[in-house]
Amino acid sequence: MGDIIDGKRVASDINAQTKIEVETLKKRGIVPTLVVVIVGEDNASKIYVRNKHRKAVQLGINSVVRQLPAETTQDELLAVIAEYNQDPTVHALMVQSPLPAQIDEPAITRAISPVKDVDGFHPINVGKLLTNAQLNFPVSCTPKGIMSMLRAYNVPLEGAHAVIVGRSNIVGRPMAALLLNANATVTIVHHHSGDLSQYTKTADILVVATGIAHLIKRGDVKPGATVIDVGMDRDENGKLTGDVDFDGVKDVAGLITPVPGGVGPMTIATLLQQTVELAKWSD
Ligand SMILES: Nc1nc2c(c(=O)[nH]1)N[C@@H](CN(C=O)c1ccc(C(=O)N[C@@H](CCC(=O)O)C(=O)O)cc1)CN2
Ligand SMILES: [Mg+2]
Numbered sequence: 001m002g003d004i005i006d007g008k009r010v011a012s013d014i015n016a017q018t019k020i021e022v023e024t025l026k027k028r029g030i031v032p033t034l035v036v037v038i039v040g041e042d043n044a045s046k047i048y049v050r051n052k053h054r055k056a057v058q059l060g061i062n063s064v065v066r067q068l069p070a071e072t073t074q075d076e077l078l079a080v081i082a083e084y085n086q087d088p089t090v091h092a093l094m095v096q097s098p099l100p101a102q103i104d105e106p107a108i109t110r111a112i113s114p115v116k117d118v119d120g121f122h123p124i125n126v127g128k129l130l131t132n133a134q135l136n137f138p139v140s141c142t143p144k145g146i147m148s149m150l151r152a153y154n155v156p157l158e159g160a161h162a163v164i165v166g167r168s169n170i171v172g173r174p175m176a177a178l179l180l181n182a183n184a185t186v187t188i189v190h191h192h193s194g195d196l197s198q199y200t201k202t203a204d205i206l207v208v209a210t211g212i213a214h215l216i217k218r219g220d221v222k223p224g225a226t227v228i229d230v231g232m233d234r235d236e237n238g239k240l241t242g243d244v245d246f247d248g249v250k251d252v253a254g255l256i257t258p259v260p261g262g263v264g265p266m267t268i269a270t271l272l273q274q275t276v277e278l279a280k281w282s283d
Pocket of ligand 2: 166167168190191210
């Protein structure tokens with residue numbers, strides 16, 4: 001037991017496919033274009049945005065990073081979004097999270113055109129996901145990337161019990177909808193659920209997205225389960241670690257994602273995959 005899911009390898013396979021699709025689109029005169037808006041100087045966000053830009057350029061995507069000052073007002077940010085919503089050369093638009101306190105983040109999410117919403121956060125796209133609409137629409141990149149990873153490792157989904165720890169709009173809720181749409185039996189647990197272990201121990205697939213370092217320990221996991229760690233936390237030495245105690249859990253899990261090198265690379269690969277899909281769908 002204890003096979004490690006290699007997110008970098010699956011991401012690299014997806015990126016290779018994206019590169020081919022970019023070339024095909026370019027032959028038809030379409031240059032897939034992604035705009036990432038970043039407000040302020042959050043260090044981690046700057047690194048993620050730089051990584052997205054570098055990878056996008058490698059794949060032939062036209063990538064634009066729009067850096068705005070930390071003092072940007074709500075109206076100024078809305079004006080920048082309106083500019084890209086109206087620009088027919090832009091296929092994919094996102095605003096990096098977190099945003100400074102003066103910005104009303106849900107209002108920004110609603111302002112992005114649903115057909116350019118590469119994050120899949122707009123309520124129209126969330127509604128399509130929740131109703132399992134058989135249409136083309138974008139989905140939040142981290143959970144969509146997790147689904148690609150589960151499929152790449154042939155993890156059975158139909159009838160599996162999936163337990164999701166955390167109910168965020170970016171990960172927990174869309175993850176639940178995707179697994180439900182794949183015919184899994186889904187349980188979501190969160191701060192108010194009481195003893196988490198009674199639920200997590202019943203999971204065939206356990207997805208943990210809480211931001212609490214090493215919340216999930218060996219005794220919380222059913223032997224043979226697939227464990228997906230979305231956490232990006234810092235340990236007492238400042239080292240990047242996950243929400244799962246990897247060393248304790250790896251021998252009891254059937255499959256487990258590491259941090260780093262698991263879910264993170266899938267988020268970026270899925271963002272670029274989805275940029276190309278939006279460019280195709282807009283045609
Ligand atoms: N508008 C959005 N904001 C944020 C999202 C998002 O999907 N949309 N997700 C995260 C940040 N994020 C992408 O934006 C992201 C974070 C981390 C990684 C990643 O590759 N992590 C590496 C480790 C990197 C490190 O060493 O720090 C890994 O896990 O291997 C990719 C994307 C929040 N904001
Ligand atoms: Mg929560």
